Amino acid sequence: MKLITAIIKPFKLDEVRSALEQAGVQGLTITEVKGYGRQKGHTELYRGAEYKIDALPKVRLEVAVKDEELESITDAILASARSGKVGDGKIFVTSLEQVIRIRTGEVDEAAL
Amino acid sequence: MKLITAIIKPFKLDEVRSALEQAGVQGLTITEVKGYGRQKGHTELYRGAEYKIDALPKVRLEVAVKDEELESITDAILASARSGKVGDGKIFVTSLEQVIRIRTGEVDEAAL
Amino acid sequence: MKLITAIIKPFKLDEVRSALEQAGVQGLTITEVKGYGRQKGHTELYRGAEYKIDALPKVRLEVAVKDEELESITDAILASARSGKVGDGKIFVTSLEQVIRIRTGEVDEAAL
Amino acid sequence: MEATLIEVQYALDTFYFLMCAVLVMWMAAGFTMLESGLVRSRNTVEILTKNVALYAIACLMYMIVGYNLMYPDSGNGFIPGLSFFLGGDNTLDEVLASAGEIYYSNLADFMFQVVFVATAMSIVSGAVAERMKLWAFLVFAVFMTGLIYPIQGYWSWGEGFLDGLGYSDYAGSGIVHMAGATAALAGVLLLGPRKGKYGPNGQINAIPGSNLPLATLGMFILWMGWFGFNGGSELMVSNVESANNVAKVFVNTNLSAAGGLVTALILARLVFGKADLTMALNGALAGLVAITAEPLTPAPLLAAVIGGVGGAIVVFSIVGLDRLKIDDPVGAISVHGVVGIWGVLAVLLSNDEATLLGQLAGLAAIFAFVFVASLIVWAVIKAAMGIRVDEEDEFSGLDMAECGMEAYPEFVSTRAD
Amino acid sequence: MEATLIEVQYALDTFYFLMCAVLVMWMAAGFTMLESGLVRSRNTVEILTKNVALYAIACLMYMIVGYNLMYPDSGNGFIPGLSFFLGGDNTLDEVLASAGEIYYSNLADFMFQVVFVATAMSIVSGAVAERMKLWAFLVFAVFMTGLIYPIQGYWSWGEGFLDGLGYSDYAGSGIVHMAGATAALAGVLLLGPRKGKYGPNGQINAIPGSNLPLATLGMFILWMGWFGFNGGSELMVSNVESANNVAKVFVNTNLSAAGGLVTALILARLVFGKADLTMALNGALAGLVAITAEPLTPAPLLAAVIGGVGGAIVVFSIVGLDRLKIDDPVGAISVHGVVGIWGVLAVLLSNDEATLLGQLAGLAAIFAFVFVASLIVWAVIKAAMGIRVDEEDEFSGLDMAECGMEAYPEFVSTRAD
Amino acid sequence: MEATLIEVQYALDTFYFLMCAVLVMWMAAGFTMLESGLVRSRNTVEILTKNVALYAIACLMYMIVGYNLMYPDSGNGFIPGLSFFLGGDNTLDEVLASAGEIYYSNLADFMFQVVFVATAMSIVSGAVAERMKLWAFLVFAVFMTGLIYPIQGYWSWGEGFLDGLGYSDYAGSGIVHMAGATAALAGVLLLGPRKGKYGPNGQINAIPGSNLPLATLGMFILWMGWFGFNGGSELMVSNVESANNVAKVFVNTNLSAAGGLVTALILARLVFGKADLTMALNGALAGLVAITAEPLTPAPLLAAVIGGVGGAIVVFSIVGLDRLKIDDPVGAISVHGVVGIWGVLAVLLSNDEATLLGQLAGLAAIFAFVFVASLIVWAVIKAAMGIRVDEEDEFSGLDMAECGMEAYPEFVSTRAD
Numbered sequence A, B, C: 001m002k003l004i005t006a007i008i009k010p011f012k013l014d015e016v017r018s019a020l021e022q023a024g025v026q027g028l029t030i031t032e033v034k035g036y037g038r039q040k041g042h043t044e045l046y047r048g049a050e051y052k053i054d055a056l057p058k059v060r061l062e063v064a065v066k067d068e069e070l071e072s073i074t075d076a077i078l079a080s081a082r083s084g085k086v087g088d089g090k091i092f093v094t095s096l097e098q099v100i101r102i103r104t105g106e107v108d109e110a111a112l
Numbered sequence D, E, F: 001m002e003a004t005l006i007e008v009q010y011a012l013d014t015f016y017f018l019m020c021a022v023l024v025m026w027m028a029a030g031f032t033m034l035e036s037g038l039v040r041s042r043n044t045v046e047i048l049t050k051n052v053a054l055y056a057i058a059c060l061m062y063m064i065v066g067y068n069l070m071y072p073d074s075g076n077g078f079i080p081g082l083s084f085f086l087g088g089d090n091t092l093d094e095v096l097a098s099a100g101e102i103y104y105s106n107l108a109d110f111m112f113q114v115v116f117v118a119t120a121m122s123i124v125s126g127a128v129a130e131r132m133k134l135w136a137f138l139v140f141a142v143f144m145t146g147l148i149y150p151i152q153g154y155w156s157w158g159e160g161f162l163d164g165l166g167y168s169d170y171a172g173s174g175i176v177h178m179a180g181a182t183a184a185l186a187g188v189l190l191l192g193p194r195k196g197k198y199g200p201n202g203q204i205n206a207i208p209g210s211n212l213p214l215a216t217l218g219m220f221i222l223w224m225g226w227f228g229f230n231g232g233s234e235l236m237v238s239n240v241e242s243a244n245n246v247a248k249v250f251v252n253t254n255l256s257a258a259g260g261l262v263t264a265l266i267l268a269r270l271v272f273g274k275a276d277l278t279m280a281l282n283g284a285l286a287g288l289v290a291i292t293a294e295p296l297t298p299a300p301l302l303a304a305v306i307g308g309v310g311g312a313i314v315v316f317s318i319v320g321l322d323r324l325k326i327d328d329p330v331g332a333i334s335v336h337g338v339v340g341i342w343g344v345l346a347v348l349l350s351n352d353e354a355t356l357l358g359q360l361a362g363l364a365a366i367f368a369f370v371f372v373a374s375l376i377v378w379a380v381i382k383a384a385m386g387i388r389v390d391e392e393d394e395f396s397g398l399d400m401a402e403c404g405m406e407a408y409p410e411f412v413s414t415r416a417d
């Protein structure tokens, strides 16, 4: 199994969620994060003093998937999360050794 | 070493923490997240218009553990986080290549 | 590629960010988390009743890096995040199987 | 000694006027809190800015020209004579010689009137929230408070033609509230709904307000200020009859708001299944608007009923405007416009001197003029500088785009909607 | 001309009454802000709803029957005669013929009295917060404001038997504040503490309030409104003596609150080690409650001391009630009940006409009646519809369960407790 | 009957005084909200605590000694005689015999004056926010409200030497506002800027306020309260002339604030590129401070201009003080100090009786005395107990360190700055 971690733009969340649902994903976990990257923040003045808003709000998605689904699901994310502008985010894939569903104790693919 | 990532119901956090302490865990990191899954949200009316609250609040726990402790610790989580109702959450296990304690520079198991 | 996850003290974030930039890191993602560990919280009284503030605010950093950069970057974090006091945090390293840049579809090292 | 007594009466009435003015001025804070609680946090600084600025603009414009337009020295009943700035106050001799005709300070009158203009303008700001350009709004405020409001106000309160037609509107359900709502409606029609409010298949999406304690505080402030709004509109307190009248106005205003609140709360519970706080707040305000056209003649029980009907109307009106895709984030058009009409008509329930014809004439004249005049001004502003922020700014919030700061920089989370 | 002078006096007293009523009405906002700041955010919409609704219900019920019960035309000293709705106001002739007996508008009196009922009821809402069903509370409000409060109010202020016994309670430390706290106590006893407040081994867990600026604002509003509460209770301002009295009441009210605040703040610092803001707020309110039974006769320094003692009592009372597992999220029972008793007794320090016996009789009668009557009403409501939300709703918050919305939908985080 | 009329006048003036006092008291809430909105959330409980406590301390200290110092029975023009506690009030006989000299209650006067002291002290709390020790501040409050403010107040309003020199300051642009700002300046100089405010290479870092709706509410409260502040300073309302004067003061106060707000908003837009809400708020307050020294004689248009100049000054002053590394989180020194000076000088624009020399003498004397006296008191406190919290507490926030609680425990995120 694989754990897909995707950093996306917040306003793309709804689209990505639908795409994932369509791709057969039954569950996911999201976290509100801030990202630094090629997309730069902006500088504002507050009472005449400067402040940089350089960490941009992003949403971090975690989806655990079966090995064979990996590609279709990353494709779904790619298609739905892309706006084409800098800052669209990244997908990270790591290997998942074990999954357990707490409610039932089911493990691995059955737990997804 | 392994990294255990568990998604649990927020109100179970205290219990899970005690269970982990008893299982010998010395440190953990928690994040407030929202989860989509089999447990469905609910629809409310606000000024007559509908809105769906479909992302449910969850707590995400990260615990780095020694290989030999893995089972006892996932068991502790399973036992303490279970309410038996849908939405109890998941445990994900990934392999951890390296751990460093920032304060001392100690590495790996000594750093846990 | 590796995924470095570091838990640090919030007030060290700016320093760590500069250090990472100097070490050639182009992007990172941060999450506000709470940590339990050797650094203990404190007990306060509210209207005469006790409450323990035991989860301490921490910042969780995620940086995806090339294998060969791993050491220089963890060193940069170690140097910049250390205050020498208990609670400085940890660095966790996991293996990263795949990285995709959503905007362009570039993969792996090109996507970092 | 008789002179001293006249002086004391003059002083009492002036002081009463000023206290009522302070209460109405306070309503500006009420609108501000109400609106900033009912919008999303990303548009909060902008709505705060709009509200503080419109109050200031209203005060300045009314001083410069509005007050003189509304209470002109000359005029043909439709178009008032033009003059600028405020005149002097009554001299002691004038007061004594007037045989009770002059019984309060002119400047106290100005002070009381000026806070009414601000009220009318405040109504607009809520309806166009979360998508209108700040400076476009402020330009409109200049025209609304300097020209549009005063001219129609002159018709009724400045001895213009509506006064002649017997239009009866004690404290301004029509003249202030419906007028404000009408200007808002014109703006909203040109502006369109907020992005995401109405779905492609006719869905109506809720956009929850970000801070309901503030909205509730705003409602309480408005309720409190309304005692000045209606109570001051008796214009006198210094004898038994007028003192009794003021007391009755206070009691009726309070009961009408109470009736509106309870009705809207129960109705929302029945229709929506939950106790919708925001509807209860709107219900109370609806009760206040409903009684404003005639807070004196109804018996207290009738006042509660008039407010109750207002509270019922507002629930259906809010839902109905949403069906028509007229997007009004705070319900201002329903509360002040639709219920304002009800208020003007409800005068007929207890005031024998009012006529259906007079009331309808007033409503029609005010609506038509304010609507057309506002539409023209909005359209000109739209052509000249645009009235709507661009999509990206609307998405990321007007606060950054217009004001460069966040309302709650430390604890607002990113939202996915 | 003498008639005119009488009219002016009547007008001044009426106006003074109305201004004081506005200030007391404003206290409803104060309670709302205080309580919504001291509960958790997940129960905030519900407490807002409760507060706005109880104010409206109080106004309606008191108009329908409560006012007439409290100031009845007939009655045997214990049970007042029954009648409905408000009567007419004083005619000019009556006023002139009364030789100063009739010196203010009846409706102004109603207006002033009605906001007192709402105050008493507001006290209840804080104590039962975070676990009581919304509609059960509102049903109780109907009985409390329509029957229970007016009947015991009649005993003292409506020339009932407590008045005869010499019970002295200027603005209602006992009649309003302790009465409200007693009804709250009865409710809390039937309701039980919030889940998680008391641990299995006798721990007392803190449940921090979610928005302390709001709570502080609430305290300031209450302090401000209290000038009307106590100041208006002189019932007259139009001659030198009563004007001096009103001024003294203002000064003493202010100093007593100041004394309470400083004492509670210092005491909390000494006992708890930190400057507990919420204790300081409760201390100020305790000072206000303490002086309410007699704000006129104490010298200013004594007023500050009476308030200071109130501020000390409240700190110990809050801690003590927690030991008894009487869970009162905002400290209402301590502030209004325990300190209310102190206030009634403190009358003896400066008012020679009050007797220990009279004060004790008043406390006993009010407490016994309000407690028993409230307990019965609460019990009936409990049997009929339940008074406590179910566990899951209590955990996830009353806001979603009762009102279907969140107070701060954009920035409230999930909490693990 | 003539006696009755005198009584009514006395009653009206007393009542007017008390209503104005309530409005000024309310300003304490305004400062509290303004300041708690402009600091970071981690320092919010502390600033709330500071504000409620300073108000209470001001009331107690002024009752104990301050009032008597400011309006002493004896004194040489520079140093007032010493006495304690408040005296009795005017008897009816004294009033009747005084031929109009005694026309309001002494205690009403105390009530009005005491809220002024609190205002002066509130100014200090904002400037030293986010780094000063709570208890050090409260100790300073004891001296400021009990000694420093009253002594310099005596010079002008207690018939001291500045009164003799013709220093003209209607409601205290200098005596209250600049005095408060001067004490603040002395404190800030000893205290130093907040950590992180000024970078090593001369950068000036913004530290955004955490809750702008609260700050806006605070501004509205202050604006409202200022009607009492300036309006009450006429000291009389009971005849045609004084009633007209009070009305004019209300109108001018309102317009000056409006002028200040609009000017600061537009200026900020031009200079900074965005509509800076916090500058608009400061602009309104600057308008209020600017008109305070002379709200009576200017024509309304001039009042708006005086306020407008104040609004412009405040923008440049805030930026300028930052350049000088004088860190004032809420802009109190600019609003009350720099603009206070402008206000005192602006008297010369409309009041023929004022002289440049008199005004400069007043400014110099007040500034010099308050600055030196405050510096000494601050220095002594610094030596005795320290005035600045330690670095770690400043970083993690004063709330936990001083008060052991958070303002928004459920939704404040960790911040990295």
Ligand SMILES: Nc1ncnc2c1ncn2[C@@H]1O[C@H](COP(=O)(O)OP(=O)(O)O)[C@@H](O)[C@H]1O
Pocket (backbone or CB within 6 Å): A007, A034, A035, A036, A037, A038, A039, A040, A056, A058, A085, A086, A087, A088, A089, A090, C026, C027, C028, C029, C030, C062, C063, C064, C065, C101, C102, C103, C112
């Ligand atoms: N090396 C990295 N490690 C972790 N997160 C990253 C990394 N690079 C980028 N990110 C995340 O992806 C987001 C988008 O990256 P950015 O460089 O701005 O744009 P793009 O992905 O379009 O090139 C960043 O805000 C950050 O959250």
Ligand SMILES: Nc1ncnc2c1ncn2[C@@H]1O[C@H](COP(=O)(O)OP(=O)(O)O)[C@@H](O)[C@H]1O
Pocket (backbone or CB within 6 Å): A026, A027, A028, A029, A030, A062, A063, A064, A065, A101, A102, A103, A112, B007, B034, B035, B036, B037, B038, B039, B040, B056, B058, B085, B086, B087, B088, B089, B090
């Ligand atoms: N495939 C997945 N990937 C990541 N997180 C998941 C996944 N499936 C479920 N989750 C997380 O687990 C939580 C519980 O899952 P859910 O399906 O509702 O109930 P259960 O675990 O009892 O079957 C979700 O809210 C989500 O946060």
Ligand SMILES: Nc1ncnc2c1ncn2[C@@H]1O[C@H](COP(=O)(O)OP(=O)(O)O)[C@@H](O)[C@H]1O
Pocket (backbone or CB within 6 Å): B026, B027, B028, B029, B030, B062, B063, B064, B065, B101, B102, B103, B112, C007, C034, C035, C036, C037, C038, C039, C040, C056, C058, C085, C086, C087, C088, C089, C090
């Ligand atoms: N085993 C662990 N798994 C996950 N996170 C941990 C673990 N141990 C510590 N942490 C995180 O690191 C932070 C610092 O750890 P702590 O033990 O307090 O200090 P130190 O790292 O200096 O020994 C904790 O607050 C927690 O967030």
